[in-house]
Amino acid sequence: MDQPKSHGVIAVEEHFMHAALTEHFAAAARQQPPPLTDRLYDFVGIRIDEMDEAGIDMQVLSHQSPGSQRLADDVASAACRSVNDALAAVIAETPDRFQGFAMIPTMLPHAAADELQRAVEELGLKGAMIHGMSRGEMIDGEAYWPIFARAEKLDVPIYLHPALPDKTVTARYFAPYDESHPMFTRAAWGFGVEAGTQAIRLILSGVLDRHPNLKIILGHLGEALPFWMPRIDESLRRTGGAPVDFHTAFRRNFWITTSGFFADDALLLCLKTLELERILFAVDWPYADNRKGVDWLREAPVDDATRNAIFSGNAKQLLGL
Numbered sequence: 001m002d003q004p005k006s007h008g009v010i011a012v013e014e015h016f017m018h019a020a021l022t023e024h025f026a027a028a029a030r031q032q033p034p035p036l037t038d039r040l041y042d043f044v045g046i047r048i049d050e051m052d053e054a055g056i057d058m059q060v061l062s063h064q065s066p067g068s069q070r071l072a073d074d075v076a077s078a079a080c081r082s083v084n085d086a087l088a089a090v091i092a093e094t095p096d097r098f099q100g101f102a103m104i105p106t107m108l109p110h111a112a113a114d115e116l117q118r119a120v121e122e123l124g125l126k127g128a129m130i131h132g133m134s135r136g137e138m139i140d141g142e143a144y145w146p147i148f149a150r151a152e153k154l155d156v157p158i159y160l161h162p163a164l165p166d167k168t169v170t171a172r173y174f175a176p177y178d179e180s181h182p183m184f185t186r187a188a189w190g191f192g193v194e195a196g197t198q199a200i201r202l203i204l205s206g207v208l209d210r211h212p213n214l215k216i217i218l219g220h221l222g223e224a225l226p227f228w229m230p231r232i233d234e235s236l237r238r239t240g241g242a243p244v245d246f247h248t249a250f251r252r253n254f255w256i257t258t259s260g261f262f263a264d265d266a267l268l269l270c271l272k273t274l275e276l277e278r279i280l281f282a283v284d285w286p287y288a289d290n291r292k293g294v295d296w297l298r299e300a301p302v303d304d305a306t307r308n309a310i311f312s313g314n315a316k317q318l319l320g321l
Contacts, residue, residue, distance in 0.1 A: 008057055008312055009057050009058075010059075010281065010311070011282050011285065011290070012217075012282045012319070014059035014061055014062070014283060014284070015062055015287070016041070016063060016087070017037075021067070021083050021103065024072075035286075040286060043098075044093070051097070051290060053290070054293070056283070058096070058097055059098055059285070060319065061090070061098055062159065065163050066131065066163070067130070067132075068080050068103050068105050068106065070131075073105075077108060079103075080105050080112075083103045084118075084125065085123070087125065088123035088124065088125065099126050099321060100126065101127050101128055102115065102120070102128040104128045104130070104147065106139060107134045107137075109143055112147050113150035116154065116156075126321075127157040127158060127319070128156070129158075129159040130160055131161045131162075132162060132194060132195070133163065133194075136166060139202075140202045142205075142207075145210065145211075148207050151214060151215070152211040152214045152215075155213070156215070157217050157255065157318060158214070158216055159219070160198050162190075164194070165194045178190075187260065191223075192220060192223045193223075196223035199225060202216065203249045203250065203253075204244060208252075214253055215318070216254050219256070219257045219282060220260055221257075221258060221267065221270055222270060222274075225250065226270045227269060229247060233247040250274075251274060251275065254278065255314075255318060256278060257280045258282050258283075259283060260288040264301055267279075268301070276314070277318075278314070279310050280310065280314050280318065281312070
Protein backbone atom coordinates (compact mmCIF):
# COMPACT_ATOMS: atom_id res chain seq x y z
CA MET A 1 0.00 0.00 0.00
CA ASP A 2 1.36 3.45 -0.93
CA GLN A 3 2.34 5.69 1.94
CA PRO A 4 0.59 9.07 2.17
CA LYS A 5 2.54 12.01 0.81
CA SER A 6 4.66 13.88 3.35
CA HIS A 7 3.76 17.56 3.40
CA GLY A 8 7.00 19.38 4.11
CA VAL A 9 5.76 22.75 2.85
CA ILE A 10 2.14 23.87 3.21
CA ALA A 11 1.19 27.33 1.95
CA VAL A 12 -2.03 28.57 3.52
CA GLU A 13 -3.00 31.79 1.69
CA GLU A 14 -3.02 30.89 -1.98
CA HIS A 15 -5.72 32.29 -4.19
CA PHE A 16 -8.04 31.30 -7.02
CA MET A 17 -11.02 32.82 -8.79
CA HIS A 18 -14.25 31.25 -9.98
CA ALA A 19 -16.86 32.63 -12.34
CA ALA A 20 -19.75 31.79 -9.99
CA LEU A 21 -18.62 34.76 -7.91
CA THR A 22 -16.71 37.02 -10.29
CA GLU A 23 -19.59 37.17 -12.77
CA HIS A 24 -21.44 39.38 -10.29
CA PHE A 25 -18.83 42.13 -10.37
CA ALA A 26 -18.22 44.82 -12.94
CA ALA A 27 -15.53 43.98 -15.46
CA ALA A 28 -13.06 46.42 -13.93
CA ALA A 29 -13.40 44.72 -10.55
CA ARG A 30 -12.85 41.19 -11.80
CA GLN A 31 -10.16 41.75 -14.41
CA GLN A 32 -6.55 40.98 -13.61
CA PRO A 33 -3.49 41.22 -15.86
CA PRO A 34 -3.23 38.07 -18.03
CA PRO A 35 -0.33 36.52 -16.06
CA LEU A 36 -2.47 36.70 -12.91
CA THR A 37 -5.70 35.65 -14.59
CA ASP A 38 -4.04 32.58 -16.08
CA ARG A 39 -2.98 31.52 -12.61
CA LEU A 40 -6.07 32.48 -10.64
CA TYR A 41 -8.42 30.43 -12.80
CA ASP A 42 -6.00 27.51 -13.04
CA PHE A 43 -5.73 24.56 -10.66
CA VAL A 44 -3.78 21.63 -12.03
CA GLY A 45 -1.63 23.28 -14.73
CA ILE A 46 0.47 26.36 -14.03
CA ARG A 47 -0.40 26.23 -10.34
CA ILE A 48 1.01 22.75 -9.70
CA ASP A 49 3.99 23.36 -12.00
CA GLU A 50 4.96 26.42 -9.96
CA MET A 51 4.33 24.60 -6.68
CA ASP A 52 6.63 21.79 -7.78
CA GLU A 53 9.33 24.17 -8.96
CA ALA A 54 9.39 25.84 -5.54
CA GLY A 55 8.98 22.67 -3.47
CA ILE A 56 5.49 23.41 -2.15
CA ASP A 57 3.60 20.24 -1.32
CA MET A 58 0.17 21.69 -0.57
CA GLN A 59 -1.78 24.91 -1.03
CA VAL A 60 -4.75 25.88 1.13
CA LEU A 61 -6.89 27.66 -1.45
CA SER A 62 -9.08 30.72 -0.94
CA HIS A 63 -11.06 32.85 -3.37
CA GLN A 64 -9.39 36.13 -4.22
CA SER A 65 -10.89 39.57 -3.60
CA PRO A 66 -13.41 40.89 -4.34
CA GLY A 67 -15.18 38.39 -2.15
CA SER A 68 -18.77 37.71 -1.21
CA GLN A 69 -18.66 40.67 1.20
CA ARG A 70 -19.53 42.91 -1.76
CA LEU A 71 -22.40 40.83 -3.13
CA ALA A 72 -26.09 41.67 -2.91
CA ASP A 73 -28.15 39.60 -0.50
CA ASP A 74 -30.19 37.96 -3.25
CA VAL A 75 -27.14 36.37 -4.91
CA ALA A 76 -24.60 35.99 -2.10
CA SER A 77 -25.68 32.65 -0.67
CA ALA A 78 -25.98 30.90 -4.02
CA ALA A 79 -22.66 32.30 -5.24
CA CYS A 80 -20.88 31.12 -2.09
CA ARG A 81 -22.38 27.66 -2.36
CA SER A 82 -21.29 27.40 -5.98
CA VAL A 83 -17.74 28.55 -5.24
CA ASN A 84 -17.43 26.21 -2.27
CA ASP A 85 -18.79 23.25 -4.25
CA ALA A 86 -16.33 23.97 -7.06
CA LEU A 87 -13.44 24.25 -4.62
CA ALA A 88 -14.39 20.99 -2.92
CA ALA A 89 -14.47 19.26 -6.31
CA VAL A 90 -10.93 20.45 -7.07
CA ILE A 91 -9.74 19.22 -3.69
CA ALA A 92 -11.44 15.84 -4.20
CA GLU A 93 -9.56 15.41 -7.48
CA THR A 94 -6.16 16.30 -5.94
CA PRO A 95 -6.46 15.91 -2.15
CA ASP A 96 -2.73 15.50 -1.62
CA ARG A 97 -2.05 18.96 -3.08
CA PHE A 98 -5.00 21.13 -2.05
CA GLN A 99 -7.24 22.03 0.88
CA GLY A 100 -9.38 25.15 1.13
CA PHE A 101 -11.18 27.92 2.99
CA ALA A 102 -14.85 28.58 2.30
CA MET A 103 -16.46 31.75 1.02
CA ILE A 104 -19.44 32.77 3.19
CA PRO A 105 -22.19 35.43 2.74
CA THR A 106 -21.32 37.53 5.77
CA MET A 107 -24.05 40.14 5.24
CA LEU A 108 -26.49 37.32 6.03
CA PRO A 109 -24.84 36.14 9.25
CA HIS A 110 -27.08 33.18 10.01
CA ALA A 111 -26.89 31.98 6.42
CA ALA A 112 -23.12 32.53 6.57
CA ALA A 113 -22.86 30.40 9.70
CA ASP A 114 -24.92 27.65 8.04
CA GLU A 115 -22.77 27.76 4.89
CA LEU A 116 -19.63 27.58 6.99
CA GLN A 117 -21.00 24.48 8.72
CA ARG A 118 -21.97 22.88 5.39
CA ALA A 119 -18.56 23.67 3.91
CA VAL A 120 -16.75 22.13 6.87
CA GLU A 121 -18.93 19.13 7.63
CA GLU A 122 -20.08 18.16 4.12
CA LEU A 123 -17.30 19.50 1.88
CA GLY A 124 -14.32 19.11 4.19
CA LEU A 125 -13.12 22.72 3.96
CA LYS A 126 -10.91 24.00 6.77
CA GLY A 127 -12.54 27.29 7.75
CA ALA A 128 -13.56 30.48 5.97
CA MET A 129 -11.99 33.63 4.59
CA ILE A 130 -13.60 37.07 4.92
CA HIS A 131 -12.50 39.84 2.57
CA GLY A 132 -12.71 43.17 4.35
CA MET A 133 -15.88 44.98 5.28
CA SER A 134 -19.30 43.60 4.49
CA ARG A 135 -20.73 46.24 2.15
CA GLY A 136 -19.26 48.99 4.32
CA GLU A 137 -19.80 47.41 7.75
CA MET A 138 -17.05 46.12 10.00
CA ILE A 139 -17.56 42.51 11.05
CA ASP A 140 -17.12 43.07 14.80
CA GLY A 141 -20.77 44.16 15.23
CA GLU A 142 -22.96 41.80 17.24
CA ALA A 143 -25.07 41.08 14.17
CA TYR A 144 -22.09 39.11 12.82
CA TRP A 145 -21.36 37.16 15.98
CA PRO A 146 -23.34 34.07 14.86
CA ILE A 147 -20.54 33.49 12.33
CA PHE A 148 -17.91 33.49 15.05
CA ALA A 149 -20.02 31.35 17.35
CA ARG A 150 -20.37 28.70 14.65
CA ALA A 151 -16.65 28.83 13.80
CA GLU A 152 -15.81 28.26 17.47
CA LYS A 153 -18.27 25.37 17.67
CA LEU A 154 -16.80 23.78 14.53
CA ASP A 155 -13.25 24.49 15.79
CA VAL A 156 -12.17 26.07 12.51
CA PRO A 157 -10.47 29.43 11.88
CA ILE A 158 -11.73 32.57 10.19
CA TYR A 159 -9.07 34.19 7.99
CA LEU A 160 -9.37 37.99 7.86
CA HIS A 161 -8.09 38.96 4.42
CA PRO A 162 -7.57 42.60 3.43
CA ALA A 163 -9.72 44.46 0.95
CA LEU A 164 -9.65 47.99 -0.38
CA PRO A 165 -10.34 50.63 2.28
CA ASP A 166 -13.75 52.27 2.36
CA LYS A 167 -14.22 54.87 -0.38
CA THR A 168 -14.58 57.70 2.13
CA VAL A 169 -11.37 56.66 3.85
CA THR A 170 -9.62 56.46 0.49
CA ALA A 171 -10.79 59.94 -0.46
CA ARG A 172 -9.65 61.52 2.82
CA TYR A 173 -6.51 59.56 3.63
CA PHE A 174 -5.10 58.19 0.36
CA ALA A 175 -6.12 60.54 -2.47
CA PRO A 176 -4.60 61.70 -4.76
CA TYR A 177 -1.86 59.08 -4.35
CA ASP A 178 -4.36 56.24 -4.78
CA GLU A 179 -4.28 57.18 -8.47
CA SER A 180 -0.58 57.93 -8.94
CA HIS A 181 0.59 55.11 -6.65
CA PRO A 182 -2.27 52.57 -6.44
CA MET A 183 -0.31 50.20 -4.18
CA PHE A 184 -0.54 52.88 -1.48
CA THR A 185 -4.14 51.80 -0.82
CA ARG A 186 -3.30 48.16 -1.39
CA ALA A 187 -0.36 46.04 -0.28
CA ALA A 188 1.97 48.95 0.55
CA TRP A 189 -0.27 50.37 3.31
CA GLY A 190 -4.05 50.40 2.88
CA PHE A 191 -4.56 46.63 3.00
CA GLY A 192 -2.66 46.26 6.25
CA VAL A 193 -4.39 49.19 7.94
CA GLU A 194 -7.81 47.90 6.90
CA ALA A 195 -7.28 44.29 8.03
CA GLY A 196 -5.40 45.29 11.19
CA THR A 197 -8.25 47.60 12.16
CA GLN A 198 -10.73 44.76 11.73
CA ALA A 199 -8.63 42.63 14.08
CA ILE A 200 -8.36 45.33 16.75
CA ARG A 201 -12.11 45.95 16.61
CA LEU A 202 -12.80 42.25 17.15
CA ILE A 203 -10.80 42.37 20.37
CA LEU A 204 -12.49 45.57 21.54
CA SER A 205 -15.97 44.29 20.70
CA GLY A 206 -15.98 41.52 23.30
CA VAL A 207 -16.68 38.73 20.82
CA LEU A 208 -13.50 36.96 21.89
CA ASP A 209 -14.64 37.07 25.52
CA ARG A 210 -17.92 35.48 24.45
CA HIS A 211 -16.06 32.93 22.29
CA PRO A 212 -12.65 32.42 23.91
CA ASN A 213 -11.75 29.48 21.67
CA LEU A 214 -12.36 31.36 18.41
CA LYS A 215 -9.45 31.14 15.98
CA ILE A 216 -8.59 34.11 13.76
CA ILE A 217 -5.86 34.18 11.11
CA LEU A 218 -4.17 37.33 9.80
CA GLY A 219 -1.86 37.33 6.81
CA HIS A 220 1.21 39.43 6.07
CA LEU A 221 2.86 38.69 9.42
CA GLY A 222 -0.10 40.02 11.36
CA GLU A 223 -0.81 43.24 9.45
CA ALA A 224 1.80 45.14 11.57
CA LEU A 225 0.07 44.32 14.88
CA PRO A 226 3.05 42.38 16.32
CA PHE A 227 5.20 45.49 15.80
CA TRP A 228 2.60 47.76 17.41
CA MET A 229 1.74 45.30 20.21
CA PRO A 230 3.50 47.00 23.16
CA ARG A 231 2.07 50.44 22.37
CA ILE A 232 -1.44 49.15 21.62
CA ASP A 233 -1.49 47.09 24.80
CA GLU A 234 -0.16 49.86 27.04
CA SER A 235 -2.50 52.46 25.58
CA LEU A 236 -5.62 50.32 25.92
CA ARG A 237 -4.84 49.67 29.59
CA ARG A 238 -4.88 53.38 30.45
CA THR A 239 -7.74 55.08 32.25
CA GLY A 240 -10.42 56.80 30.22
CA GLY A 241 -12.14 53.70 28.90
CA ALA A 242 -12.75 50.05 29.62
CA PRO A 243 -9.30 48.48 30.10
CA VAL A 244 -8.38 45.85 27.52
CA ASP A 245 -5.76 43.13 27.84
CA PHE A 246 -4.95 43.32 24.15
CA HIS A 247 -1.73 41.33 24.30
CA THR A 248 -3.38 38.35 25.99
CA ALA A 249 -6.32 38.34 23.57
CA PHE A 250 -4.06 38.52 20.53
CA ARG A 251 -1.79 35.73 21.75
CA ARG A 252 -4.78 33.55 22.63
CA ASN A 253 -7.00 33.93 19.58
CA PHE A 254 -4.82 34.91 16.62
CA TRP A 255 -2.53 33.13 14.20
CA ILE A 256 -0.47 34.93 11.54
CA THR A 257 1.02 33.91 8.21
CA THR A 258 4.05 34.94 6.16
CA SER A 259 1.97 35.72 3.07
CA GLY A 260 3.78 38.25 0.87
CA PHE A 261 6.13 39.23 3.71
CA PHE A 262 9.51 37.56 3.40
CA ALA A 263 11.69 39.54 5.80
CA ASP A 264 14.04 38.12 8.45
CA ASP A 265 13.73 40.98 10.95
CA ALA A 266 9.92 40.95 10.79
CA LEU A 267 9.80 37.18 11.30
CA LEU A 268 12.16 37.34 14.28
CA LEU A 269 10.00 40.05 15.86
CA CYS A 270 6.90 37.88 15.41
CA LEU A 271 8.68 34.91 16.99
CA LYS A 272 9.43 37.10 20.02
CA THR A 273 5.86 38.38 20.19
CA LEU A 274 3.89 35.19 19.61
CA GLU A 275 4.31 31.53 20.38
CA LEU A 276 5.95 29.61 17.54
CA GLU A 277 2.82 27.54 16.90
CA ARG A 278 0.95 30.73 15.91
CA ILE A 279 3.01 31.39 12.76
CA LEU A 280 2.16 29.68 9.47
CA PHE A 281 3.83 29.69 6.07
CA ALA A 282 2.04 31.34 3.14
CA VAL A 283 3.09 32.85 -0.17
CA ASP A 284 0.03 34.88 -1.31
CA TRP A 285 0.22 33.23 -4.73
CA PRO A 286 -0.02 34.39 -7.49
CA TYR A 287 0.66 37.91 -6.18
CA ALA A 288 3.91 36.77 -4.58
CA ASP A 289 6.41 34.26 -5.93
CA ASN A 290 6.43 30.69 -4.61
CA ARG A 291 10.15 30.17 -4.97
CA LYS A 292 11.01 33.49 -3.34
CA GLY A 293 8.88 32.62 -0.32
CA VAL A 294 10.19 29.09 0.09
CA ASP A 295 13.84 30.04 -0.49
CA TRP A 296 13.55 32.88 2.04
CA LEU A 297 12.27 30.66 4.86
CA ARG A 298 14.79 27.93 4.05
CA GLU A 299 17.59 30.48 4.58
CA ALA A 300 15.99 32.45 7.43
CA PRO A 301 18.05 32.73 10.65
CA VAL A 302 15.98 30.22 12.65
CA ASP A 303 16.67 26.65 13.73
CA ASP A 304 15.34 23.66 11.82
CA ALA A 305 12.61 22.91 14.35
CA THR A 306 11.27 26.44 14.01
CA ARG A 307 11.53 26.33 10.23
CA ASN A 308 9.69 23.01 9.98
CA ALA A 309 6.94 24.17 12.33
CA ILE A 310 6.31 27.27 10.21
CA PHE A 311 6.60 25.42 6.91
CA SER A 312 3.99 22.78 7.78
CA GLY A 313 3.73 21.60 11.38
CA ASN A 314 1.68 24.52 12.62
CA ALA A 315 -0.74 24.33 9.68
CA LYS A 316 -1.24 20.62 10.27
CA GLN A 317 -2.11 21.31 13.88
CA LEU A 318 -4.38 24.31 13.29
CA LEU A 319 -6.23 22.95 10.26
CA GLY A 320 -6.26 19.27 11.18
CA LEU A 321 -4.40 18.22 8.05
